[in-house]
Amino acid sequence: MKTRLVQDGIFTLVEDITTAMEAPEHGFYWIDADVEDLEILQPLYHLHELAVEDCLTEEEQRPKIELYDSNYFIVVNSIRFDDEEIFLRALNIFLGKHYIITVTRQKINELRALKPVLWEEEVASADTFLYHLIDLVVDNYTNVGDRIEAKIEKLEEDILMHTKKSHLNEIIGLRSEILWLKKVLGPQRDVISTLNKKELKLISDPLKKYFGDIYENAVKISETFDTFRDLMGNLREAYQSSLSNRANEIMRIFTALTTIFMPLTFITGIYGMNFEYVPGLHWEYGGIAAVIFMFIVGMSMFVLFRKKEWL
Template sequence: MKVRLVTEGFFTLLDDEQIEQTLIAPEDGFYWIDANLEDLAILQPLFGIHDLAVEDCLNDEEQRPKIEVYSDHYFIVMNSIRFDNEDIYLRALNIFIGQHFIITITNQKINELRLLKPTLWEQEVNRPDYFLYHLFDLLVDNYFLVGDRIEDKLELLEEDILIHPKKNHLTEIIGLRGEILWVKKMLGPQREVIGSINKRDLHLIDHQLQKYFGDVYENAIKVSESFETYRDLTGNLREAYQSGLSARANEIMRVFTAITTIFMPLTFITGIYGMNFEIIPGLDLKYGSYILLGIMAILGIVMFYIFRKKDWL
């Protein structure tokens, strides 16, 4: 657990023994407590965190983004997104915001919290609600970055499928589509959380700041629409994959048909001269077998040339 006093964007790190100091509002700035799940045992009785909020934080299952309003603080759940090794990860970020403090509780490292520090310094942030705004802004912007990488992945898949469709392409498409649908399911509640901060009368959020949350809400809508587009693109890729397989099968069948057609007259000739009759034209010729093989070779080459010229092979 890290306890920081944030004053005009500058950080002063406090000792864990000074945690009780955070109960009293500082003369200037606010306290930011960056904690993990184990620290809830200390923070709950200290800040009067509701049992249901603690239960939500400790729940191993995926948490839907939400906001719960208590008398002296709000409890907010948001999801950070990562795209590593072609997989999408959503990581829960639990936030408690009060008049003079903000508590962030995570089970895993959230990259946006690290990126937030220089932003707080540049903007000279001095209130927890402004901290919350910049954090939400970073969270939503990161969805755009992940969306760009997903779009690049879809474009590469499309190129590979059009050039040479493979069996593993279908597995990639189905896996990526499932992850996109999973993210899209979480985007709806997350968008509503941001929208509620923009529209509701929340006494811990500066009224002048709410219009900035409105801008973040518009970006959240764009993110949701983008992932809707990605879902449709995966469906188009699956259709392209099926079409590619059909075209490839047709190409193979065309080659096999042409080869079979070339060998049909050759088989006809060998069939005639393989019959057990005493009188067959050319049997008495000294070089009859060579002549026959030559005719067969010429016939095969001529048919192959005709098929190539007509682009049948």
């Protein structure tokens, strides 16, 4: 657990956690904690037992906001995409008047990326800290959406060029990830909408307009993932169509080859009959002539099929 006094974007480490119980003359306290630290923080900051229980027992939480007398409990999900699987990490936030507590089980990239933003913007209030943090979380969804779109385009190109059985597993897996993510985007969008529209004493009125901008981005992201869901359906249809076309192409080639060998088989069948008098049977060059004749017949049929684009 690390406790920092944030004044105009400048961080000062605080050794004694009890110091952060009193409001500073300027700035606010940021307490970056693990779930194990809640045992210490709960009595000091009067954290509601239900909110603490959620942090302790639920690794993957549904985004939500709960309003208590002295603080707000907010849950948002950070996203990470490693080109194979989408991971969500719960970011638990306790917002007070002069402090903000972030509680996580794993490392959250947005928390590390937040520090230079706070310094650049000279942040001096807890609600402004919350705004920049949620803004980074939503922006990361946009980045992941761009990567998913690129992967869908590449997958579509691969299917059209060289269809493989493994492509179906990729389509099903990615579609499942997108549908699962869609269930998270709705509640998270509602949380941001609450910060934008509802009268909240711990959120300053000028800041609500900025939360409105984040809400618009969250809506766009939700609509984008709706589009991804439709694209995955189209991609599956393209995969099935490509397999069908490939099977038809193979059958067409096999049919043409069978048709070419039919007259050759007919000729060899005649010369294989046990008759004494067969044309050319006793001719010195009869075998060579028969082979040349079959070659000419086969090549003629091949040229004819190519001309008619059957092969």
